[in-house]
Amino acid sequence: MPILYDGQTGQPVMVNPIAVDSFLRNGYRSEPPTVDAPPSNEQLPPQGDKDDSDTIPINSANLKDLVDKLGLSTTQAKELRDGRPYRNIEDVIAKISGVDWLSLSSKISYS
Amino acid sequence: MPNFTVNDTLLETRIAQEALTQLNLMAMYPRVAVVDYEDGANGAFEVGNDVKIRRPKRRKARSINPRAGVNGTFDEAGFFSGSVGLEHLWFDGWLTYGYDPRQTINKYLTETGRQMADSIATPNDEYMNSLFTGWTATTGNVALGAHPPIGIAACVDANGQITKFNSDGLTGASVVLNKENVPNEDRFALISPTATGAFLQDAIAITGFAASTIGGGQIIQEGVRGIVPRFGFGVGSSNIITSQSAVADLDTAANNQATLAIASVSANASFTYADYTANTTVGAVNLTLTCATALSNNVAVGQIARIGTNTRATAFGVILRIDRTTPTAPVVTLVPFAPNGTKLGVGDITSGTDVFSIPSIPSINTVNHREGLLMATRRIAEPSPGSGAVAASITDPNTNLTIQVFRGNYDTGTVSEKNAYYMLTGSKISDFRKTALILSL
Numbered sequence: 001m002p003i004l005y006d007g008q009t010g011q012p013v014m015v016n017p018i019a020v021d022s023f024l025r026n027g028y029r030s031e032p033p034t035v036d037a038p039p040s041n042e043q044l045p046p047q048g049d050k051d052d053s054d055t056i057p058i059n060s061a062n063l064k065d066l067v068d069k070l071g072l073s074t075t076q077a078k079e080l081r082d083g084r085p086y087r088n089i090e091d092v093i094a095k096i097s098g099v100d101w102l103s104l105s106s107k108i109s110y111s
Numbered sequence: 112m113p114n115f116t117v118n119d120t121l122l123e124t125r126i127a128q129e130a131l132t133q134l135n136l137m138a139m140y141p142r143v144a145v146v147d148y149e150d151g152a153n154g155a156f157e158v159g160n161d162v163k164i165r166r167p168k169r170r171k172a173r174s175i176n177p178r179a180g181v182n183g184t185f186d187e188a189g190f191f192s193g194s195v196g197l198e199h200l201w202f203d204g205w206l207t208y209g210y211d212p213r214q215t216i217n218k219y220l221t222e223t224g225r226q227m228a229d230s231i232a233t234p235n236d237e238y239m240n241s242l243f244t245g246w247t248a249t250t251g252n253v254a255l256g257a258h259p260p261i262g263i264a265a266c267v268d269a270n271g272q273i274t275k276f277n278s279d280g281l282t283g284a285s286v287v288l289n290k291e292n293v294p295n296e297d298r299f300a301l302i303s304p305t306a307t308g309a310f311l312q313d314a315i316a317i318t319g320f321a322a323s324t325i326g327g328g329q330i331i332q333e334g335v336r337g338i339v340p341r342f343g344f345g346v347g348s349s350n351i352i353t354s355q356s357a358v359a360d361l362d363t364a365a366n367n368q369a370t371l372a373i374a375s376v377s378a379n380a381s382f383t384y385a386d387y388t389a390n391t392t393v394g395a396v397n398l399t400l401t402c403a404t405a406l407s408n409n410v411a412v413g414q415i416a417r418i419g420t421n422t423r424a425t426a427f428g429v430i431l432r433i434d435r436t437t438p439t440a441p442v443v444t445l446v447p448f449a450p451n452g453t454k455l456g457v458g459d460i461t462s463g464t465d466v467f468s469i470p471s472i473p474s475i476n477t478v479n480h481r482e483g484l485l486m487a488t489r490r491i492a493e494p495s496p497g498s499g500a501v502a503a504s505i506t507d508p509n510t511n512l513t514i515q516v517f518r519g520n521y522d523t524g525t526v527s528e529k530n531a532y533y534m535l536t537g538s539k540i541s542d543f544r545k546t547a548l549i550l551s552l
């Protein structure tokens with residue numbers, strides 16, 4: 001079963017696949033916590049080694065791109081824009097509800 | 112769609128009835144749960160609503176002698192009350208076209224009903240099974256009540272390694288439940304297909320005659336069909352039963368370390384029983400492990416740890432907490448149970464001899480008393496009159512399982528219409544003491 005990490009304490013927790021989305025919405029993370037302090041807003045590192053050329057930069061894309069390319073409603077896109085910045089998919093899940101972010105995660109970059 | 116013109120409005124009802132019949136046959140976990148009491152037939156619910164649950168408290172009669180002034184007294188009936196959140200609205204939908212092959216109404220109903228039931232039974236069983244291992248990270252004091260099981264019995268061989276499912280697992284689970292004064296009736300064990308196979312092979316026919324309708328002879332002939340009484344449990348087979356993979360390297364140091372030495376063992380007072388006014392600990396222990404560098408992130412809360420040597424399994428325990436404040440001396444908290452279901456203490460674990468590991472466990476079979484697992488189903492609002500949709504909602508009075516079938520939204524362009532079915536449900540473990548796990552291949 002997958003392991004997620006408590007957002008507060010960093011404790012790893014074994015999670016049934018059927019409950020992963022619920023845990024992520026409650027602040028758990030898919031990566032273990034890092035030792036260093038998080039970077040400032042101006043220096044958000046991109047997540048992983050994904051090629052960002054085919055993805056939507058969620059922290060800088062305009063409303064039209066968020067709506068057209070992620071299939072969001074205008075309200076959701078505005079909510080997403082207003083909640084920036086995001087470092088990873090867990091940040092997005094924690095802030096914006098009502099969207100299946102896990103299925104969109106491969107389309108999103110954080111640069 | 113079947114070719115018929117009379118009684119069109121009964122089609123959805125027939126589909127729902129067939130689906131409910133099949134669901135009652137296929138679904139395992141709803142059979143071993145207690146269902147709610149609150150009447151919801153006239154209400155409309157949605158995901159996130161709570162449903163009241165209650166069960167009677169155990170009472171004890173008193174001896175009275177009115178002539179001597181020892182009179183009977185009356186008090187409240189006494190119920191434990193709680194609630195179950197309706198967490199899932201199971202849905203599936205399909206299109207039916209005007210040019211679908213013609214078939215008899217009965218065949219259509221049979222196929223559709225079974226398809227519907229199978230679509231719902233599997234994810235719902237997965238959901239209810241997940242409650243048995245659904246731990247979260249905690250800090251500080253925790254009063255255990257509506258939590259997953261901590262009690263474990265294990266089927267082990269002469270070297271303390273996990274082995275085929277056998278009667279030791281059930282008798283061990285009995286020990287776990289008996290220690291918590293769980294009533295003897297209405298106990299259930301749901302085991303994996305692999306465990307079911309071993310269970311069948313373990314059955315012993317009564318010597319002297321082929322008893323085809325009782326005991327081992329019956330299940331040798333018929334297999335594990337439905338719920339089979341065995342060793343005080345209703346045993347059922349489910350392919351939803353989960354497993355655990357071994358953690359091959361417990362230390363982040365360069366070499367693979369499948370086991371870690373236990374430097375010390377101490378009592379943990381953080382985990383207590385919720386329903387006792389005085390803090391009564393559940394008997395958790397803190398294992399301080401020895402790491403060259405740090406404990407691997409693959410060791411997690413909710414996993415089942417093994418404590419022992421390569422020739423003896425001292426104990427198994429569900430990891431309740433991990434403290435990595437000191438990387439080379441992490442502390443893992445669990446409640447240790449011997450394979451035979453006996454809860455162990457600090458003195459039963461020998462630091463320096465017993466080692467800690469996260470083993471492979473192919474079958475984490477679940478055990479519960481019926482009162483330990485709650486389930487509620489409710490109806491969502493049906494389409495309003497004039498919407499053009501047709502709806503049927505069916506509730507089984509015995510299991511309270513509810514299926515709703517809606518049909519509508521005809522598309523003249525594609526000559527099709529939408530069919531959808533729903534089951535709004537929620538479940539929870541009401542009392543961790545009335546549940547347990549049986550480990551096996």
